Amino acid sequence: MIQAISTLTCLINRIIPEDEFPNAENNGVLVYLARFLGPGKESLRQMIELGCQLTEQESSVMFGQTVAELTDQQLDGLITEIQLGQVRTSWTI
DSSP, X not given: XXXXXXXXHHHHHHHSOOSSSOOTGGGTHHHHHHHHTSTTOXXXXXXXXXXXXXXXXXXXXXXXXXXXXSOHHHHHHXXXXXXXXXXXXXXXX
């Protein structure tokens, strides 16, 4: 779960980066997600955790690094390839 939080933090902060306003994490997105994924949302929480695990696997194959170690440019490339379905690993979701 800790790895999933790290991965999710990197992803949301890249999607909503800091500019003249705070990034996603500093705007409370993780707090919101934690509340939203509370009791009764176990299957959705598991799907997000699996997505984070698969994203980490993809990052490892593409770059030999964890998501947290990627540059912004590498992370953009990873996100784009996942969006386009051009993944190098087997995705089960």
